Amino acid sequence: MASTILRMENITKLFPGVKALDNVNIDVVEGEIHAIVGENGAGKSTLMNVLSGIYPFGSYTGNVFYQDELCAFRNIKDSENRGIAIIHQELALVPSLSIAENMYLGNERSTAGVINWDLTNQQAAKYMKIVGLNENPRTLIKDIGMGKQQLVEIAKALTKDVKLLILDEPTSSLNENDVKKLLDLLIEFKHEHGITSIIISHKLNEIEYCADRITIIRDGRSIETLDKNVDQITEPRIIKGMVGREMTNRFPPREHTVKGDVAFEIRSWTVYHPQYGDKKVVDNVSLNIHHGEVVGVAGLIGAGRTELAMSVFGRSYGQKITGTLLIDGKPVRLGNVPQAIQHGLAYVTEDRKGNGLVTSNSIKHNVTLSRIEFVSKRGVIDKDLESIRAREQKETLDIKAPTVEQIVGNLSGGNQQKVLLGKWIFAKPDILIMDEPTRGVDVGAKYEIYQIINQLASEGKAILMISSELPELLGMCDRVYVMNESKLIAEFSREDATQEAIMGCILQASKGEISA
Amino acid sequence: MNKVLTIVKKNMKQYTMMLALLVIVIMFQILTGGKLLFPMNVYNVINQNAYIVILAIGMLLCIIGSGSIDLSVGSVVGLVGACAGTFIMKWNWDPYLSILLCMGIGILVGFWQGFWIAYVKIPAFIVTLSGMLVFRGATLVILQGGKAIPVFPDAFKQFFVGTMPEFIGVWEIAGMKIYLTCLLLGILIAAAYCVIQVLSNQSKKRKGYEYASTGALITRLVIISTIVVWFFTILARYKGIPAVLIVLGVIAAAYTFITQKTVLGRHIYAMGGNAKAARLSGVNTERLMFFSYVNMGFLCAIAGMVFAARLDSATPMAGDGFELDAIGACFIGGASAYGGIGAVSGSVIGALIMGILNNGMNILGIDSNLQKLVKGLVLLAAVAFDVLSQGHVALPWFLRFGKNKPEATLHASAGGAQGRVTLRKGKN
Numbered sequence: 001m002a003s004t005i006l007r008m009e010n011i012t013k014l015f016p017g018v019k020a021l022d023n024v025n026i027d028v029v030e031g032e033i034h035a036i037v038g039e040n041g042a043g044k045s046t047l048m049n050v051l052s053g054i055y056p057f058g059s060y061t062g063n064v065f066y067q068d069e070l071c072a073f074r075n076i077k078d079s080e081n082r083g084i085a086i087i088h089q090e091l092a093l094v095p096s097l098s099i100a101e102n103m104y105l106g107n108e109r110s111t112a113g114v115i116n117w118d119l120t121n122q123q124a125a126k127y128m129k130i131v132g133l134n135e136n137p138r139t140l141i142k143d144i145g146m147g148k149q150q151l152v153e154i155a156k157a158l159t160k161d162v163k164l165l166i167l168d169e170p171t172s173s174l175n176e177n178d179v180k181k182l183l184d185l186l187i188e189f190k191h192e193h194g195i196t197s198i199i200i201s202h203k204l205n206e207i208e209y210c211a212d213r214i215t216i217i218r219d220g221r222s223i224e225t226l227d228k229n230v231d232q233i234t235e236p237r238i239i240k241g242m243v244g245r246e247m248t249n250r251f252p253p254r255e256h257t258v259k260g261d262v263a264f265e266i267r268s269w270t271v272y273h274p275q276y277g278d279k280k281v282v283d284n285v286s287l288n289i290h291h292g293e294v295v296g297v298a299g300l301i302g303a304g305r306t307e308l309a310m311s312v313f314g315r316s317y318g319q320k321i322t323g324t325l326l327i328d329g330k331p332v333r334l335g336n337v338p339q340a341i342q343h344g345l346a347y348v349t350e351d352r353k354g355n356g357l358v359t360s361n362s363i364k365h366n367v368t369l370s371r372i373e374f375v376s377k378r379g380v381i382d383k384d385l386e387s388i389r390a391r392e393q394k395e396t397l398d399i400k401a402p403t404v405e406q407i408v409g410n411l412s413g414g415n416q417q418k419v420l421l422g423k424w425i426f427a428k429p430d431i432l433i434m435d436e437p438t439r440g441v442d443v444g445a446k447y448e449i450y451q452i453i454n455q456l457a458s459e460g461k462a463i464l465m466i467s468s469e470l471p472e473l474l475g476m477c478d479r480v481y482v483m484n485e486s487k488l489i490a491e492f493s494r495e496d497a498t499q500e501a502i503m504g505c506i507l508q509a510s511k512g513e514i515s516a
Numbered sequence: 517m518n519k520v521l522t523i524v525k526k527n528m529k530q531y532t533m534m535l536a537l538l539v540i541v542i543m544f545q546i547l548t549g550g551k552l553l554f555p556m557n558v559y560n561v562i563n564q565n566a567y568i569v570i571l572a573i574g575m576l577l578c579i580i581g582s583g584s585i586d587l588s589v590g591s592v593v594g595l596v597g598a599c600a601g602t603f604i605m606k607w608n609w610d611p612y613l614s615i616l617l618c619m620g621i622g623i624l625v626g627f628w629q630g631f632w633i634a635y636v637k638i639p640a641f642i643v644t645l646s647g648m649l650v651f652r653g654a655t656l657v658i659l660q661g662g663k664a665i666p667v668f669p670d671a672f673k674q675f676f677v678g679t680m681p682e683f684i685g686v687w688e689i690a691g692m693k694i695y696l697t698c699l700l701l702g703i704l705i706a707a708a709y710c711v712i713q714v715l716s717n718q719s720k721k722r723k724g725y726e727y728a729s730t731g732a733l734i735t736r737l738v739i740i741s742t743i744v745v746w747f748f749t750i751l752a753r754y755k756g757i758p759a760v761l762i763v764l765g766v767i768a769a770a771y772t773f774i775t776q777k778t779v780l781g782r783h784i785y786a787m788g789g790n791a792k793a794a795r796l797s798g799v800n801t802e803r804l805m806f807f808s809y810v811n812m813g814f815l816c817a818i819a820g821m822v823f824a825a826r827l828d829s830a831t832p833m834a835g836d837g838f839e840l841d842a843i844g845a846c847f848i849g850g851a852s853a854y855g856g857i858g859a860v861s862g863s864v865i866g867a868l869i870m871g872i873l874n875n876g877m878n879i880l881g882i883d884s885n886l887q888k889l890v891k892g893l894v895l896l897a898a899v900a901f902d903v904l905s906q907g908h909v910a911l912p913w914f915l916r917f918g919k920n921k922p923e924a925t926l927h928a929s930a931g932g933a934q935g936r937v938t939l940r941k942g943k944n
Binding site for chain 1: 725726778782795
């Protein structure tokens with residue numbers, strides 16, 4: 001029987017007014033993959049911050065034992081020295097530096113302050129090989145994709161002789177291929193290098209795939225720990241623990257029969273890259289959405305889906321855009337974002353912190369930002385009306401915050417996503433383009449977001465849903481388009497759409513067997 | 517007990533800078549043996565600092581909108597002064613027309629810099645650094661190699677350094693003169709404030725919005741009215757209301773309104789907080805950026821005329837170094853160097869803190885070289901205090917007292933910038 005590498009006992013962490021962690025207990029056995037699951041705001045990330053010293057010893061109560069020693073980490077450096085590495089949801093890489101530079105940032109291969117670049121690149125290449133990253137160590141981070149960036153983070157952790165690797169939502173921005181690779185990598189680490197991993201994830205199928213044991217956290221309390229060898233680990237079983245109730249259906253039911261006229265249509269839509277003018281990012285795409293219909297767009301990351309959405313939304317991406325855009329059958333030209341909003345379009349971005357929310361502002365200000373004219377007269381804001389409208393969104397969407405004055409940056413990911421949705425619902429659009437609407441959101445909140453989407457569809461709104469999670473598209477959409485390498489390659493009806501069919505279609509297209 | 521403490525703490529944070537101002541006033545009042553709040557001195561402090569307050573308000577919009585600063589304001593102040601001198605004294609143009617023309621020049625300067633910053637997207641630091649040289653050069657050229665043009669006519673000066681005329685009369689009591697118009701105006705402002713507050717509270721109650729309790733409302737009204745009336749009483753004992761105070765009052769009120777109540781203001785905050793998100797919400801960020809620099813130019817023109825009127829001449833080095841005072845005032849007043857955070861009231865208080873430091877030290881006869889040193893340290897101290905009081909900073913070991921104070925690192929991950937939001941948004 002392997003020994004316990006980490007034991008956290010009765011951890012309690014208070015924030016002003018909130019008990020983020022309430023007597024949490026967790027045991028991690030050496031050489032296992034231990035998953036921590038829980039709803040948004042359940043306290044998973046807080047727990048990991050306690051472990052890694054981001055919340056220093058003394059700012060919480062309870063004990064952390066690592067390799068049978070009581071730990072008093074004052075900062076990340078302390079925990080790193082003991083071989084604990086944490087990889088956050090938002091990657092902490094410097095885009096303008098190379099892979100190798102990033103891997104050895106703060107830990108440079110140097111003598112007397114002078115960096116040995118040959119050694120740096122050589123060693124970086126060694127660790128990159130372990131994680132299966134096939135790039136030149138001198139390549140800049142900004143030139144590689146999200147999936148590869150994640151691998152760089154892991155390679156970076158390896159350079160520090162890591163014994164306990166903590167990954168906070170490592171797969172939330174990866175496509176299915178990269179996710180599989182990453183999880184296999186963790187399993188390989190376990191077997192070949194004896195590295196223990198803690199993985200925090202919302203994606204239960206992934207946890208089912210790789211985890212040996214699962215600890216469920218709910219409302220700041222550790223509820224139970226499931227063991228692969230003892231308990232039956234299935235998605236419904238985990239979900240039950242997380243939400244405290246049996247969730248038989250992951251997708252709320254909806255009538256799929258009623259369809260209105262075509263609300264939105266694009267014909268031969270072509271967009272070029274904003275910097276590289278001869279690179280097509282969207283190539284001759286035609287699609288339509290009916291009133292009351294939810295239409296999915298499947299595809300790998302980089303297929304051109306976000307680029308399509310943003311170029312449609314007031315030409316906020318790309319250059320040399322050609323093609324026709326029709327709203328309710330009439331051709332319109334949406335030259336900028338205000339025009340798009342005026343014509344009833346809304347774009348719920350995939351990147352809520354970067355492109356969606358002003359995180360330093362309150363919920364209220366974020367909700368009203370895109371249609372502030374609804375709560376103002378002649379350029380003057382009616383603040384009381386604004387509060388009321390914001391409170392309405394907060395209540396309908398069940399945003400968990402004390403008041404609408406709460407600063408958005410202090411909310412959990414799921415609640416931020418709801419604020420983002422609320423902002424665009426407030427804008428009263430007819431056509432909603434939702435780009436990864438449930439990214440980084442837990443199961444319970446996902447279900448709520450699906451309900452909101454269904455509600456919007458039943459009101460006759462046309463919804464275009466871009467998602468990298470196939471089950472989500474299959475569970476929600478009336479039709480699914482498939483994009484690959486900037487082209488639209490297939491369209492599936494609800495009946496024909498299966499994960500196998502869609503993935504097969506993408507893989508074949510990548511090989512060049514289907515041409516659009 | 518704990519509850520009371522947290523309430524006190526919360527409000528303390530909201531009014532930190534106001535308290536700092538109060539402490540500085542009381543300190544100098546004691547050190548100078550009561551000279552600081554002599555009616556004549558208060559009158560002078562207003563006249564001496566008006567242009568910095570005006571510049572700070574303009575600077576604030578640039579800082580909120582994008583975290584960028586305008587280094588050229590001092591030179592533009594000089595340029596506008598030189599133009600005013602040339603128009604009025606050299607070419608004998610009508611003073612009123614000249615005032616309008618000077619405002620136009622300020623706006624043109626704003627157009628020029630705003631164009632390069634907002635549309636060509638050259639960093640503001642570079643454009644305004646260039647502007648600093650260009651407009652100082654232009655000032656020297658206009659003044660023909662830097663010869664000052666002395667003495668402005670009263671028609672020009674009345675708006676900027678004059679005193680509001682006395683309409684009612686002067687009341688003599690125990691050897692003290694009281695200018696009644698000034699006193700009355702003070703009482704009227706206080707009364708108007710009370711009436712507006714009571715009415716708006718009632719309308720909120722009626723419409724079912726959140727409203728203040730009667731006790732809280734009365735406390736607030738009493739405190740504010742007392743301060744207003746007390747302040748005007750001081751002025752009433754000297755000459756009455758300085759004209760520039762009216763200019764200042766109008767500008768401060770207008771910009772408070774713009775930043776807090778209008779769509780324009782909201783968009784500026786949103787742009788500073790997250791420009792990409794603002795753009796995808798339909799905010800025209802280029803136009804806003806352009807506007808904030810045009811606006812800065814306009815306010816520079818006003819400040820330039822105030823300063824020229826106060827010196828009573830157009831001098832070549834007028835306004836030299838003002839940009840730093842204006843920027844300092846904004847940061848003392850709680851604006852974030854990253855954009856998105858700040859308030860007009862904060863900048864005004866920041867400028868007053870700087871002004872009273874200057875004035876107090878002058879009265880005490882402190883060496884002017886030493887004064888600069890003190891001001892620099894105060895700027896750093898004000899912002900450092902603000903940041904440290906948020907508790908987001910892990911000090912290096914040699915500055916840490918005691919072992920790992922938990923409260924000092926309470927919400928370390930919330931991020932310093934966000935922590936400051938709660939502090940400064942108290943007004944909304």
